[in-house]
Amino acid sequence: MSDAFQQHGQGNVVRVGAQVALAGMLVGHHNHIEIADAAIPSPITLRVHGHHNRIVIGGASEIKGLAISIGNHLPAHRTTIEIGDEFTIEVGGRFLLYNSGSSLRIGRRCMFSSGITLRCGESPHLIFDRDTGAYLDISEGVTIGDHVWVGEGVYITKSVSIGDESVVGARSVVTRRFTETHVAIAGNPARVVREHVQWIRNPGLLEEGSAYHRAFHDRQAEFDPREEP
Numbered sequence: 001m002s003d004a005f006q007q008h009g010q011g012n013v014v015r016v017g018a019q020v021a022l023a024g025m026l027v028g029h030h031n032h033i034e035i036a037d038a039a040i041p042s043p044i045t046l047r048v049h050g051h052h053n054r055i056v057i058g059g060a061s062e063i064k065g066l067a068i069s070i071g072n073h074l075p076a077h078r079t080t081i082e083i084g085d086e087f088t089i090e091v092g093g094r095f096l097l098y099n100s101g102s103s104l105r106i107g108r109r110c111m112f113s114s115g116i117t118l119r120c121g122e123s124p125h126l127i128f129d130r131d132t133g134a135y136l137d138i139s140e141g142v143t144i145g146d147h148v149w150v151g152e153g154v155y156i157t158k159s160v161s162i163g164d165e166s167v168v169g170a171r172s173v174v175t176r177r178f179t180e181t182h183v184a185i186a187g188n189p190a191r192v193v194r195e196h197v198q199w200i201r202n203p204g205l206l207e208e209g210s211a212y213h214r215a216f217h218d219r220q221a222e223f224d225p226r227e228e229p
Contacts, residue, residue: 005046016060022046026052028075036085038063047140050075058085059110064091065091065114069098074124076100084108084146088115099158102139107146107164111201119140145181149199167199208210 004023007014011030017023017037025045026033030099031048035057042063046055049071066089070076080103081095089112095104099121120139127136139158144150148162151170161177162185168174169186178185184194206213 008032009051020063024048028071031111032056036061038189040064042066043097044068047071049073050077050079051194053079055081056151057081057083058087060086062088063093064089066093066095069096071099072098072124074098076102076123079103079120080105082106084110086110088112090114092116094118099137099139100158102158103141105141106144107148109147110144110150111148113152113154113170114148116156117154118151118156165198167197169193 007026009027009029012026014026016031016035018040019038020035021041021043022035026048028048028051030055031050033055035044036059040058040062042061043065044063045049045067049067053076055068059165068081070079076098078101079101079162080099081097082107085111087106089169092115093112093119096119097104102120104118104120120142122137128134142150142156142158143161145164145166151169151172153171154168154174156174160170160174161178161179162174162184163178163181166178167181167184169184170184170191172187172190174185174190178192180192182197183192183196184197185191188192200212203216206216
């Protein structure tokens with residue numbers, strides 16, 4: 001383990017794969033951290049304060065800058081982060097799990113842009129019902145499906161879900177659950193702005209002869225100066 005990541009506690013398990021540069025600090029007992037081999041050099045800053053937390057990041061990721069915080073000056077216990085294989089994220093990503101019991105699950109082949117913040121709860125600040133005294137800052141977890149594209153500067157709050165094969169527009173603020181698949185959501189607060197969406201990471205992945213391939217290349221040909229007489 002690199003000197004850039006320090007541990008203080010007992011019963012912790014930390015496994016870090018090839019090309020992952022882990023920095024930060026773990027303070028607590030019986031935490032489990034497992035990060036598989038990355039596809040490119042991937043810097044991750046991880047700060048954990050608490051006990052029995054679990055972080056698992058799948059293989060073939062491309063992480064250009066991600067900071068994960070579990071707890072702050074107050075500890076958080078029994079939180080869970082699970083990120084599927086082939087996860088990519090640009091610089092400036094922040095996943096903040098400040099509340100005990102928080103969970104974050106991100107599916108396979110998701111693509112996150114730059115400057116994305118995902119916050120599960122408001123700790124150390126406290127929110128109560130004034131009449132009953134009930135503690136209100138309770139999250140049912142954040143779940144993001146497979147093959148989801150999250151645009152630049154998106155802010156995701158607690159108790160959010162995003163369905164498979166969806167797109168989240170840049171600068172959106174996502175505050176509720178979206179069960180639909182193949183949709184584009186955008187705005188503040190985010191809402192469904194288009195249905196029946198299929199996104200593809202780059203032109204090289206278009207299946208030759210498919211409707212997507214034809215539509216893209218027909219559009220390109222309209223602006224290609226080589227097509228001029």
